[in-house]
Amino acid sequence: MGKKILEVKNLTTKYITRFGENVYAVDDVSLTVEEGKSLGIAGESGCGKSTLALSLMGYYFPPLHYTSGDISVDGKLITQMKPDTIRKSILGKEIAYIPQAAMNALNPTQKIISFIEDVIHAHEPKMPKNDIYDMAKKRFEELGLPATVLNQHSVELSGGMKQRTVIAISTILSPKVLIADEPSSALDVTSQKMVIKMLRNLMDKGYIKSMIFITHELPLLYNVTDDIMVMYAGQVVEKGTAKEMIFTPTHPYSKGLMGSIIVPEEGTRDVKLCAIPGTPPNLKKLPGGCRFAKRCAYVTSECKVNPVGLREYGDGRSYRCIIDAEKLQEGYANE
């Protein structure tokens, strides 16, 4: 067991709408990321992936509110800190975040180097500009970006280049945890591969200690991360290593997600994709029992009444279903 970099225990956060309704977008989520490991988070749109990313940074702005649970980064409990302390001492240095719309994150009137100066001056106000330039140049070249980018404006860069520049800027202070929220969904396959290569590079060179990668592309997660966690309607429904999750998914929802994978390999053309019917539940009025019951093919009368907890199974895996894992696997084999 490596050193635990990020540890989250029973985290619950909610949105308060303008009508005063509580929407629990992250509900009782626990996770740990060890040093040198990466965790992938998968799920449909609206399942709480991005809210989890925001909550992990401990940076709560209305309508997002903290309810309960603990987040500790490298032993420091950040849920008890004031927002100002978090902004000054945690963000950028301990946790870095790449937003979903990173393509639009750069101000078109500034040169790339001035963003880097901004980031560094926020934490070390006295560092001279020449040193910053040398440091940025060295880092950019190591990551395979040309140093000329530093003196350009963001409009001169292509989409893939912009995305990689944003990653380089947000990791310039060597944070312990990098949270990447769909960093490659807006890119074509070749640029996507370059982004992935760069993230791997950052991990291998030790500039970031651990990574959380959020996406809905499962083949990508399999190639990038060590563990995969599947979320549904704010809850974790299954956790396991990448290999286990792709080849032997247990929860019916994970199974459905794996069924929607498309790869250009011989023989995949005639296989009918099995999309999950229906839509996710409305988080404002959640059903009483299992949240997936309405769309599940293995539903029993008990599912709709009793809420289900996470169950341990096998070697560090857990899933949220009242049916035994072996029975579910048997069911999938007979399909």
Place this chain on the structure above:
Amino acid sequence: MNNKRNLCLSGKNVTKVFGLGNKKNVAVDNVDFEFYEGDLISIVGESGSGKTTLAKMLLGLTKITKGEIFFQDKLRDISTHKKKKEYWTNIQAIFQDPFSAYNTFLKIDSVLLDCINMRGGKHFAMDKKIQLMTEACSFVNLKYAELTNKYPFELSGGQMQRLMIARIFLLKPKILLADEPTSMIDACSRATILDMLMNLRNEIGTTIIFITHDIGLAYYISDSVYIMEHGKFVERGTAEEVIIHSKADYTKRLISDVPKIHEEWDLTTV
């Protein structure tokens, strides 16, 4: 394959040049193509390879610098506004971003009612119109009763894109041009949308031109595939020919860039 195959849309030496002199940029370079009726055709390429420019020319949204486009074996004439409107009854499009495709001030009912009115349903009784709308919604697995009196922004991205397909179902065009319809949608709804496009083809016989950068999707959905690089078609043929037995280096590179699950993904090639 059908014995009798009619040409639906074809082009000869189609070229599009942006700018002049030193800043000349050839977006689409002398391409020929033949799209047959009832086929599902994919055009695959990276960003900046000229896919969308070609799509805009097919739709008649931008002028062609050089070359000709034939619609049903006749030279396409869109010189006047009236002729353009007539052409657009035959060709319709679905775009990448479902969020900006709708008029925010119009309710969903009126979006669908417009389509019925445009296809000569103006004098129908309200009952008949509702029946048609319900039919179109159930074709894309939506419930009309839940949608009525709602605005487009109250729907999710996948639902909006499905409503777009319901529109096409009512309009019944000869050709549907789908420009990356699934790139902003999560993997799970993507499968549903692809299946719906295939149903649409089987049900009303629309020729579908599917533009994508994901070669996996192209292999799953299409009959014939065109691979585009720097404004030129580098490879064309049936899906099996192009993707499983590909010849061009560019195609091979595109395939190797897709994340794999059954073999090792080689990260050193980029």
